[in-house]
Amino acid sequence: MQADLQESEKESDKDMIDLFEREDRLMDVGNIQMEPCILVGVEDLSYHRLSGEEKFSLDLENQFSLDESLSEMRELTTTAGLKIIEEVTQRLNEPNPRTYIGTGKTKEIAAVCERTGVCTVVFDAELSPRQLKHLENVFGETKGFRYADSESAIKVIDRTALILDIFAQHAKTKEGQLQVELALHTYRAPRLTKLWSHLERQSGAGGVGLRGPGERQLEIDKRLLRDKINGLKKQINEVQKQRDLHRRGRDNLGLPVVALVGYTNAGKSTMLNHLTKAGVMAEDILFATLDPTTRRVKLPGLKTHPEVLLTDTVGFIQKLPTQLVAAFRATLEEVKSADILVHVMDASNPIWRKQEAAVMEVLSDIGCGDKPILKVFNKIDLVEDGTKVVRDGAALMGGNVVAVSSKTGEGMTDFVASMERTMEGLLVPIEVVIPYSRGEEINLIHEVGAVDFVDYIEEGTMIYGKVPLALANRLKEFEVGGAGVEEVEEEKGGETEEEYWKRVAKKR
Numbered sequence: 001m002q003a004d005l006q007e008s009e010k011e012s013d014k015d016m017i018d019l020f021e022r023e024d025r026l027m028d029v030g031n032i033q034m035e036p037c038i039l040v041g042v043e044d045l046s047y048h049r050l051s052g053e054e055k056f057s058l059d060l061e062n063q064f065s066l067d068e069s070l071s072e073m074r075e076l077t078t079t080a081g082l083k084i085i086e087e088v089t090q091r092l093n094e095p096n097p098r099t100y101i102g103t104g105k106t107k108e109i110a111a112v113c114e115r116t117g118v119c120t121v122v123f124d125a126e127l128s129p130r131q132l133k134h135l136e137n138v139f140g141e142t143k144g145f146r147y148a149d150s151e152s153a154i155k156v157i158d159r160t161a162l163i164l165d166i167f168a169q170h171a172k173t174k175e176g177q178l179q180v181e182l183a184l185h186t187y188r189a190p191r192l193t194k195l196w197s198h199l200e201r202q203s204g205a206g207g208v209g210l211r212g213p214g215e216r217q218l219e220i221d222k223r224l225l226r227d228k229i230n231g232l233k234k235q236i237n238e239v240q241k242q243r244d245l246h247r248r249g250r251d252n253l254g255l256p257v258v259a260l261v262g263y264t265n266a267g268k269s270t271m272l273n274h275l276t277k278a279g280v281m282a283e284d285i286l287f288a289t290l291d292p293t294t295r296r297v298k299l300p301g302l303k304t305h306p307e308v309l310l311t312d313t314v315g316f317i318q319k320l321p322t323q324l325v326a327a328f329r330a331t332l333e334e335v336k337s338a339d340i341l342v343h344v345m346d347a348s349n350p351i352w353r354k355q356e357a358a359v360m361e362v363l364s365d366i367g368c369g370d371k372p373i374l375k376v377f378n379k380i381d382l383v384e385d386g387t388k389v390v391r392d393g394a395a396l397m398g399g400n401v402v403a404v405s406s407k408t409g410e411g412m413t414d415f416v417a418s419m420e421r422t423m424e425g426l427l428v429p430i431e432v433v434i435p436y437s438r439g440e441e442i443n444l445i446h447e448v449g450a451v452d453f454v455d456y457i458e459e460g461t462m463i464y465g466k467v468p469l470a471l472a473n474r475l476k477e478f479e480v481g482g483a484g485v486e487e488v489e490e491e492k493g494g495e496t497e498e499e500y501w502k503r504v505a506k507k508r
């Protein structure tokens, strides 16, 4: 008995060291070339029973249909390195709290696993830790894997795990990697029981040895994971401080910040490339860009703001996983701090309208719904009747809509003209007297603002005109008269940063 205990403690030490390696293997489909999988598409019809008001807030018109969502999932699975062998679908009146899908469907999938020998099942849904565990157990049982090591059993990947995996494969910078790692650990923490359930069974869970080695191991693992999560948060905070410093330096330039936002694969990076020849990776895969790249760009044709800072951002997707919204807050901060958003849409995608709605929902969730937005239809070279697309778009969304091709350059002049119009709203009036020793500020005003009146008086150069807000803030000390600009503080409604992001993540 004593020897048994020592033996299991040794075992448990070894397991502890292996923890992060093991869970990495569990998730890291990137290491396996085109791992075969079964794709399960589910349409949740439970909204039919919602009240009229609740239904209205769901924006039913823009919900992705089963087929539309499945076709997006096919791209996501391929991007993650999976090969779909078979697809199974179900329309659900009410998700089953234990297995999400119905019992009959669960059996059907288990049979497909058995017939095809495929051990990976991908769900187009966000599964609770409990559902994930139940599904793995049920599938594993049918395959006769019940007592086998968890690695050889059937693996269930939900939508969140799949997107996280793609993010893990694409994160390039230190900050991106830290953010993905944090999101991964936060996702895994409540699912940790699954990893060690074989140990619990060895200890005779539920019987006399209830607090046997399996249970203890689990506690150690949970603590390790908690420490790891806290460590990551600290590191991210450090990197974020650096980013804040950069941003402050950038604000001093007084240049408008324009963020390219949009659905994944809409062509944001290609557009940035075209406008700057910056060489940012643009690939026909989902979530090619995770790290925000900012470039100082001179846009030919822009007069009041000849130079802007263009920021490429991570793509959005419908049902964006909670962990990602919370973990990618640094990236989303870039969107929050932009003066103008350029919403890039893929005009060649038949469901651009639903993608547009999904993007607008995320933007409003992160508090950017009121920013000036320029809507751009991209990939117009792939569309037969470009003018019709713009007409339909303008009718649906109202206001400023342009069509471009980031591949051929078509429409870019229109785009720049629309930018100019959108940016006019960014200028604020100033009345300043700038000492002669501060030539730099005067140059800046001429460069980025619109000057109405100049006079040379004893104290310095008197200028009336309009400049971007960031520059107006910088010129505050030189203000005379009544046109002074109030320093604009970010509205947080009495919330701390932490509270704000928690609320946003919770809402999703």
Ligand SMILES: Nc1nc2c(ncn2[C@@H]2O[C@H](COP(=O)(O)OP(=O)(O)OP(=O)(O)O)[C@@H](O)[C@H]2O)c(=O)[nH]1
Binding pocket: 262, 263, 264, 265, 266, 267, 268, 269, 270, 271, 281, 282, 283, 284, 285, 286, 287, 288, 289, 290, 313, 314, 315, 316, 378, 379, 380, 381, 382, 404, 405, 406, 407, 408
């Ligand atoms: N034909 C055509 N293809 C385009 C155009 N713009 C982008 N693409 C292609 O669309 C694919 C996606 O482009 P990206 O620039 O990577 O898209 P993105 O919006 O940055 O995507 P994420 O970073 O994943 O969010 C690439 O294969 C591009 O070559 C365009 O105007 N015309």
Ligand SMILES: [Mg+2]
Binding pocket: 268, 269, 270, 281, 282, 288, 289, 312, 313, 315
């Ligand atoms: Mg990109």
